[in-house]
Amino acid sequence: MIETLSNIAFEPFLISFKLAIITTAILFVLSLPLAWYLAHTKSKMKPFFEALTSLPIVLPPSVIGFYILFALSQNSPIGTFFNDYFGIKLVFNFTGLIVASCFYSLPFMVQPLQSGFESINKNMIEASYICGKSKLATIIQVAIPSIKPSLMTAIIVTFAHTVGEFGVVLMVGGSIPGETKVASVAIYEFVEIMDYNSAHIYSGIMLIISFLVLLSVYIFNNKQKNAFI
Secondary structure, three states: OHHHHHHOOOHHHHHHHHHHHHHHHHHHHHHHHHHHHHHHOOOOOHHHHHHHHHHHHHOOHHHHHHHHHHHHOOOOHHHHHHHHHHOOOOOOOHHHHHHHHHHHHHHHHHHHHHHHHHHOOHHHHHHHHHOOOOHHHHHHHHHHHHOHHHHHHHHHHHHHHHHOOOHHHHHHHOOOOOOOOOHHHHHHHHHHOOOHHHHHHHHHHHHHHHHHHHHHHHHHHHHHHHHOO
């Protein structure tokens, strides 16, 4: 067992964690204004935007991966633009994984934040505006501190979901060692070559990580609830 552990390359986990950290950071910045808008808008288009945002939850990862691959390939306008002007290829590299992960994990960041913003007492928001605070200052100084459980849930679940991604990252990034070969892809390849011992170790690590992530969310949320009792 010890010999097997020493022979396993844990680089896929490092790539997975790096991808999850960057994706979570990007989505946090992008999702805050989107979640705020969805929580407070009275537009008739709100159901459309909510459905669009939630689409990655119900669409098969292979479908999302295919359309992202098609949209970012060097034959597409977007892929051609980034390749010609910035020398950046958006598929089969780590950059492509980030783009794909941001699309795929979007609802896991937006939905908890939106629920948190919707639960805030509107009088607090109005009082902030009356005191002369801008919308941005209200979000940062009033809204965000008031939704700590939702905020923590959004960040941790998005991180964990990104670590466990498979179909989307395989379609867009492939399996390039040291570049796009994440932990979930490594497990798939171990099973393909019937190296079940290595697959057990990788899967066990993923299982423990997933459980600890969920446990931390529930512990934090329970502490927050008890603090108001």
